[in-house]
Amino acid sequence: MTIFTPKDALALGITVFSVLGVAVLSLVVISISHDNTTGNNVLSAVLPLLGSWVGTVLAYYFSRDNFEAASQSLSNMVDKVSKTELKSVPVTERMIKVDEIFHKQESETNQKLVDILEKFDDSKEIWSRLPIFSDEKQIKGLIHRATIEKFIMKNYKNTDSSQKVEDLTIMDLLNDPQLKDKYDVLSESSTLADAKQKMEQLTCKDIFITKSGKQEEPVIGWITNAIIMKNAKL
Structure with missing residues (x-):
């Protein structure tokens, strides 16, 4: 059974908020702006912020998985080397x-x-x-x-x-x-x-x-x- 942790909830919330935020903001800016310059300035300021949030979430998950995989690999290697060393000791x-x-x-x-x-x-x-x-x-x-x-x-x-x-x-x-x-x-x-x-x-x-x-x-x-x-x- 998979346990949904507070970290998972936070990550999911940020991702959903970012996607919805981009969509809603785009619609609002397009609907109220009378020229392309204003819309471009707003989107240029907000989109990098939302993108960084999504990037942070993805980095958290992928880096954690990579770290766990690397740790397990190192543990297996150390265990293998240790057993090899122990075999040589009566x-x-x-x-x-x-x-x-x-x-x-x-x-x-x-x-x-x-x-x-x-x-x-x-x-x-x-x-x-x-x-x-x-x-x-x-x-x-x-x-x-x-x-x-x-x-x-x-x-x-x-x-x-x-x-x-x-x-x-x-x-x-x-x-x-x-x-x-x-x-x-x-x-x-x-x-x-x-x-x-x-x-x-x-x-x-x-x-x-x-x-x-x-x-x-x-x-x-x-x-x-x-x-x-x-x-x-x-």
């Missing part, structure tokens, strides 16, 4: 190594969410997300800081809940089917382009790296959307 060269990942074990999911929030560090991008690993370093879950805050607010507003928000745990959040931060797994032979494509397919922000790309294997690294964006810059 995930193992840019991933956050497993020993550097701030995480919690499955056995620690009874920890309170308010305590986890205090450990997040805004200066470190990886510390705004909390992977959950098994004892063998298998990825078992992922929680973003924003999801924790949303979960706490959700329970704060829930007057039927007898549980205090300060007592909510990691496990409580993981058991909420409505709040799931998505992630996927790729092999160590993948590139950043593969990680970007996987993120786009699943609408997620995190890819964990294992030896052959199986989730039951130990995690050896982590690729976030921030890493993709950083390496996609021209």
Whole structure:
């Protein structure tokens, strides 16, 4: 459904007014003028003004379409170049190594969410997300800081809940089917382009790296959307 905006109404109004103005003015001048000089002078003064209005309207529409087409073309070109650059970068060269990942074990999911929030560090991008690993370093879950805050607010507003928000745990959040931060797994032979494509397919922000790309294997690294964006810059 096409939306008729105020700009469109203004453009249409100016165009219609200009056309009608020229027609009416021409008829009036011809009918009242007794000589050709007066009519010519009036039309010479008014017609350029009306013509400039119409020209402005046409320029607005055509230049806008051209600008949008050029912007889309540039965006497609940048995306193509970025993907080409990302294809040449192995995930193992840019991933956050497993020993550097701030995480919690499955056995620690009874920890309170308010305590986890205090450990997040805004200066470190990886510390705004909390992977959950098994004892063998298998990825078992992922929680973003924003999801924790949303979960706490959700329970704060829930007057039927007898549980205090300060007592909510990691496990409580993981058991909420409505709040799931998505992630996927790729092999160590993948590139950043593969990680970007996987993120786009699943609408997620995190890819964990294992030896052959199986989730039951130990995690050896982590690729976030921030890493993709950083390496996609021209």
